[in-house]
Amino acid sequence: MSNLKEKLVKHLKKSGIDIVKFGNAERFRDRQIYKLMPDAKTVICIAARQLRGARRGVEEGTTFHHFSTLAIETVDETVLPFALLRGCAMLEDEGFDALPQRRNQLIMNESDSTNPEVDYAKIYRGKSAETILDFESCAVDCGLGELGLSGSVLTEEFGPCQRFAFIITNAEIEPDPQVKPHLCDKCGECIKGCPGHAISPDGKLNRWQCAAYYIGANRTKNPFMPAYAFEDEPNKDAIISGEANLTPDQAKRVIDEIHFYPPIRHAYCSSICGKACDTECYIHLERKGVLKNKFKSPFRKRPVWKLPIDGE
Numbered sequence: 001m002s003n004l005k006e007k008l009v010k011h012l013k014k015s016g017i018d019i020v021k022f023g024n025a026e027r028f029r030d031r032q033i034y035k036l037m038p039d040a041k042t043v044i045c046i047a048a049r050q051l052r053g054a055r056r057g058v059e060e061g062t063t064f065h066h067f068s069t070l071a072i073e074t075v076d077e078t079v080l081p082f083a084l085l086r087g088c089a090m091l092e093d094e095g096f097d098a099l100p101q102r103r104n105q106l107i108m109n110e111s112d113s114t115n116p117e118v119d120y121a122k123i124y125r126g127k128s129a130e131t132i133l134d135f136e137s138c139a140v141d142c143g144l145g146e147l148g149l150s151g152s153v154l155t156e157e158f159g160p161c162q163r164f165a166f167i168i169t170n171a172e173i174e175p176d177p178q179v180k181p182h183l184c185d186k187c188g189e190c191i192k193g194c195p196g197h198a199i200s201p202d203g204k205l206n207r208w209q210c211a212a213y214y215i216g217a218n219r220t221k222n223p224f225m226p227a228y229a230f231e232d233e234p235n236k237d238a239i240i241s242g243e244a245n246l247t248p249d250q251a252k253r254v255i256d257e258i259h260f261y262p263p264i265r266h267a268y269c270s271s272i273c274g275k276a277c278d279t280e281c282y283i284h285l286e287r288k289g290v291l292k293n294k295f296k297s298p299f300r301k302r303p304v305w306k307l308p309i310d311g312e
């Protein structure tokens with residue numbers, strides 16, 4: 001390993017990062033890298049784990065805010081930005097240009113889509129002047145892991161349970177190999193695990209459907225939903241059982257009515273599903289014994305909880 005690569009990995013890991021991967025810029029499918037930095041040589045992917053313990057509350061039905069605050073908000077708003085700044089500073093100290101790239105949850109190129117992790121009404125859509133990398137394809141091209149059927153990037157360390165960001169630099173750094181897909185066996189557990197059937201059998205995510213069920217539109221998985229919820233919707237029963245096919249307009253009405261649990265800071269929504277798609281994938285990969293990050297006991301310790309459909 002080159003001296004600069006070794007120094008960067010050590011520095012980034014000290015800054016809270018679990019996995020660091022390097023890809024040579026020319027192998028990236030997302031050519032926007034060159035729009036951001038025409039002389040880019042290397043893209044560095046930094047990934048921070050989502051604690052298994054932050055999923056425990058939703059798994060057991062005991063506490064719900066830890067997943068959104070600690071597995072999403074803190075990782076995306078604190079851990080990754082801090083490490084990006086530290087990594088870029090080290091590259092600048094060496095005389096290289098370094099461009100930090102983190103997710104901006106509130107800006108979208110698309111004019112009609114949404115991001116389930118934030119309030120749909122706060123998103124600025126159709127901002128095509130903003131250059132937004134395809135995070136998943138860049139992570140795969142860096143060698144972080146493979147793309148699962150669910151659309152999540154799967155790593156050998158944590159399965160689908162990490163968040164990531166990038167540094168684009170004109171430093172030429174020895175690349176890591178890309179991962180040959182071997183984790184996703186198309187078992188479909190991610191699809192079955194979604195309380196709102198938001199992922200189609202071929203792995204396509206309906207983002208509006210996801211946005212409604214991410215924050216708890218299915219009563220059987222939401223202990224905070226009152227009996228009167230969605231009274232004005234003609235397909236109320238289908239909504240609260242997770243069987244409705246929501247149009248974007250109906251998804252917005254459903255989302256607007258879900259004030260059963262407080263939102264968290266920044267613009268993030270409180271996830272009531274706890275990204276069940278990823279949780280089921282993690283459990284599947286853990287059972288198969290293919291993850292390197294081992295625990296003394298399995299994550300799933302009790303039967304899956306489910307509340308009666310008729311509410312309180």
Ligand code: SF4
Pocket residue numbers: 148149150151183184185186187188189190191280281282284
């Ligand atoms: S749950 Fe199964 S099908 Fe879905 S991403 Fe994980 S391994 Fe692939």
Ligand code: SF4
Pocket residue numbers: 116193194195196197198199205209210211213214273274275276277278
């Ligand atoms: S489990 Fe949650 S995050 Fe995953 S697709 Fe379904 S609603 Fe969206």
